[in-house]
Every structure is written in structure tokens, then in C-alpha cells.
Amino acid sequence: MKVEESTENELEQSEMKVEESTENELEQSEMKVEESTENELKQSESSTVMREKKEIYLVWEDVTAVVAKNLGKGATRKLLNRQSGYALPDRIMAIMGPSGSGKSTLLDALAGRLSSNVIMSGNVLLNGKQRKIGNGSISYTTQEDFLFGTLTVKETLTYSAHLRLPSTMTKDEINSVIENTIMKMGLQDCADNKVGNWHLRGLSGGEKRRLSISLEILTQPYVLFLDEPTSGLDSASALFVIHALKNIALDGRIVVCSIHQPSGYIFDLFDDLCLLSSGETIYFGEAKLAVKFFAEAGFPCPTRRNPSDHFLRCINSDFDKMASTLLRSLRDSAVSVPSNFETSFTTEDIKAKLIEKYRSSEYSINTRKKIRQIALINVSSLHSR
Numbered sequence: 023m024k025v026e027e028s029t030e031n032e033l034e035q036s037e038m039k040v041e042e043s044t045e046n047e048l049e050q051s052e053m054k055v056e057e058s059t060e061n062e063l064k065q066s067e068s069s070t071v072m073r074e075k076k077e078i079y080l081v082w083e084d085v086t087a088v089v090a091k092n093l094g095k096g097a098t099r100k101l102l103n104r105q106s107g108y109a110l111p112d113r114i115m116a117i118m119g120p121s122g123s124g125k126s127t128l129l130d131a132l133a134g135r136l137s138s139n140v141i142m143s144g145n146v147l148l149n150g151k152q153r154k155i156g157n158g159s160i161s162y163t164t165q166e167d168f169l170f171g172t173l174t175v176k177e178t179l180t181y182s183a184h185l186r187l188p189s190t191m192t193k194d195e196i197n198s199v200i201e202n203t204i205m206k207m208g209l210q211d212c213a214d215n216k217v218g219n220w221h222l223r224g225l226s227g228g229e230k231r232r233l234s235i236s237l238e239i240l241t242q243p244y245v246l247f248l249d250e251p252t253s254g255l256d257s258a259s260a261l262f263v264i265h266a267l268k269n270i271a272l273d274g275r276i277v278v279c280s281i282h283q284p285s286g287y288i289f290d291l292f293d294d295l296c297l298l299s300s301g302e303t304i305y306f307g308e309a310k311l312a313v314k315f316f317a318e319a320g321f322p323c324p325t326r327r328n329p330s331d332h333f334l335r336c337i338n339s340d341f342d343k344m345a346s347t348l349l350r351s352l353r354d355s356a357v358s359v360p361s362n363f364e365t366s367f368t369t370e371d372i373k374a375k376l377i378e379k380y381r382s383s384e385y386s387i388n389t390r391k392k393i394r395q396i397a398l399i400n401v402s403s404l405h406s407r
């Protein structure tokens with residue numbers, strides 16, 4: 023009897039154990055499925071932030087910006103006059119022009135961050151809609167670097183990433199975004215260096231600028247606006263910054279930056295050019311075709327001269343004073359004055375000719391055509407982030 027009882031007990035117990043363990047296993051496997059589905063969902067949500075490539079189109083048409091003069095007593099001053107253009111993904115655009123020509127104003131108008139005293143008319147549309155910075159689609163980097171001197175590069179990015187990336191992202195995913203950003207911006211060698219401040223030796227100017235840009239690309243905005251990203255940098259650091267921006271553009275983003283006077287190497291990296299003078303368009307189109315446009319307008323770029331130097335030499339009125347002083351001294355010393363457009367025309371004349379020429383040129387016609395074509399594309403709307 024006892025043997026029978028114990029065998030029965032053992033059988034019962036072993037059956038219970040099997041049932042229990044099967045139940046546990048089932049529960050565990052159910053939990054695992056739930057967990058992995060949740061993880062997959064989270065991953066797909068975060069990969070939207072990490073890898074999303076969209077069709078994006080930025081167009082602006084007849085953008086005019088005006089400020090009141092004399093404390094608003096009627097008179098106004100035009101900062102931009104009927105600017106039209108478009109920017110496409112995978113391309114980097116330079117807004118160039120002499121100081122005060124309206125580069126920052128145009129950038130502000132496109133990014134929707136004009137000062138309250140500036141009145142703007144015309145349209146700026148991103149995928150057919152007006153947008154402002156602040157929803158994650160658009161980022162804007164100013165000339166100044168606002169960074170904490172006591173944090174390292176990695177710490178700076180980590181703080182910002184945890185504050186700005188979606189809460190659905192796991193720690194590992196956030197870390198991978200940070201690592202990718204560090205690689206993309208070439209900050210690997212200084213990732214553990216402190217930013218530095220007035221009493222703490224830290225990053226170089228170029229590294230600081232690349233870190234500032236890194237903070238903006240963490241959230242993978244569709245459009246990046248940068249105001250003079252190379253100002254104050256030596257030529258190698260400036261080239262590094264523009265190279266990094268070009269790589270960001272090639273990731274399916276639109277990159278538009280104002281730049282004062284790029285070196286030949288840097289100019290060659292730009293796909294598109296918007297050349298301004300006194301708020302007027304001198305040229306808008308492919309950067310490499312600008313030399314052809316200037317030649318067609320009667321102001322060919324001398325061989326072996328940096329095109330951007332030539333363009334600014336033609337439209338920067340500051341050269342007039344220098345040219346007239348030089349001419350006077352040549353005449354006084356009875357030296358024959360060389361005859362070229364630089365001595366035959368004032369920059370005001372050259373500017374007027376170029377503005378006129380551009381308005382009736384194929385470049386201007388093509389720009390309008392392209393803007394109309396873009397308006398007809400049924401682009402998907404962008405997510406606000």
C-alpha cells in the first residue's frame with residue numbers, strides 16, 4: 023500500500039511539476055514574444071528617427087523682407103527683394119554675398135525665424151507646407167557655439183540626446199545614434215576631451231563648430247540651416263566642417279548655409295549657389311554653372327582665380343574705393359592703366375548688369391520652372407517630431 027501511495031504521490035507531483043514547468047515555459051515564451059514584439063516596435067519607431075529618408079522639397083517664391091526705417095515713420099528698407107529658389111535633398115547650398123547683402127536674413131526667412139521688426143511677404147514651403155523650427159524637421163545652427171566648457175564631447179551629446187530623442191528609444195539605440203554622430207562629424211579623436219572655456223584648455227574652434235552641428239543632427243532633421251558655419255576657422259578646419267555637412271546632405275537631407283568667402287576647395291563642395299547683393303539675386307542655380315553665367319554676362323572669371331573671389335570682387339562695393347584710389351595713383355605716376363572690367367566699371371554698374379542679366383537668363387527661367395514642378399509633386403507630409 024505504502025509503495026502504491028508513494029508512487030501515486032510521486033506521479034502526481036511529477037505531473038504537477040510538468041504542468042507547472044510547461045505553464046512557466048509558456049508564460050516565459052509568451053512574455054518573450056511580447057517583449058520581442060515590443061522591442062521590434064520600439065526599434066522600428068526609433069529606426070524611423072535614425073534612418074528615415076523622405077522626399078523633401080524646400081521652395082521659396084518672391085520672398086521680400088522689409089524693415090521700418092526712422093522708428094517706423096513711414097519709410098521702409100528692403101532687406102530682400104523677391105528671392106525665389108528651391109533646395110533639394112542630397113545637396114548642399116551656399117548662400118554667398120558681401121557683408122550686409124542679406125545672407126542671414128534669407129536664411130532666417132527660410133527657417134521662419136525672422137526678427138519681429140522684419141515684415142516678410144512671399145512663400146516658403148517645405149513639402150507644400152509652411153513650417154517653423156522647433157518641431158524637429160528643421161534645425162538652425164548659429165555662428166556662436168553654445169556649449170558647456172566642463173563637459174566632454176560625448177557627455178555633451180549624451181545629455182542632448184537623452185533630452186531630445188524620443189522616449190521610446192532604448193539606451194543602446196541612443197548610444198548608437200551618439201556614436202554614429204561622433205563618427206559622421208569626425209569627432210572620434212576628441213570624444214573624451216572637455217569642450218573647454220576661458221580657463222580650461224579644450225577643443226579647437228573647428229572641433230567646437232563640429233560639435234555644435236552634431237547637436238543639431240542628433241534628431242536627424244530634414245533640413246539644416248547654418249549661419250556661417252566656417253566663420254573664424256582656419257582653412258583646413260573650415261574644409262573639414264563643409265565636408266562633414268556634405269556627408270550629412272548625402273544622407274538624404276537638405277543643407278543650406280550662408281558663407282562669406284569660401285576657398286576654392288570649399289566652393290567646389292557646394293552643389294548649389296545663391297549669390298546675393300543688397301538683397302537682390304545675382305545668381306541662383308548650380309554652383310558649377312555660376313562661372314558660365316558670369317562669363318555670359320561679360321564678367322569672365324580669370325583663369326586660376328577662385329570663382330568665389332571673382333564673384334565677390336564683382337559685387338562687393340568695398341572694392342570701388344580701393345580701385346579708385348589705385349587708379350588715381352596710377353594716373354598720377356603716368357603709368358598706363360590696364361583696361362579690364364575691374365577698371366572700366368564700378369561694382370554698382372556690374373551689380374546692375376548682373377541682376378538684369380540674371381532676371382532674363384535661362385537660370386532664372388529654370389528656377390521658376392523647377393519651383394512649379396515641385397509644387398505639382400504629391401509629396402508625403404513630414405512627421406512633426
Ligand SMILES: Nc1ncnc2c1ncn2[C@@H]1O[C@H](COP(=O)(O)OP(=O)(O)OP(=O)(O)O)[C@@H](O)[C@H]1O
Pocket residue numbers: 089101119120121122123124125126127128137139140280282
Ligand atoms: N532685424 C533687423 N532690423 C533692421 N535691419 C536689419 C535686421 N536684420 C538685418 N538687418 C539689416 O539687413 C542687412 C542685411 O543683413 P544680414 O545680416 O542679412 O547680412 P549678411 O549678408 O548676413 O551680413 P554678414 O555677412 O555681415 O553677416 C544689414 O544691413 C542689416 O543691418
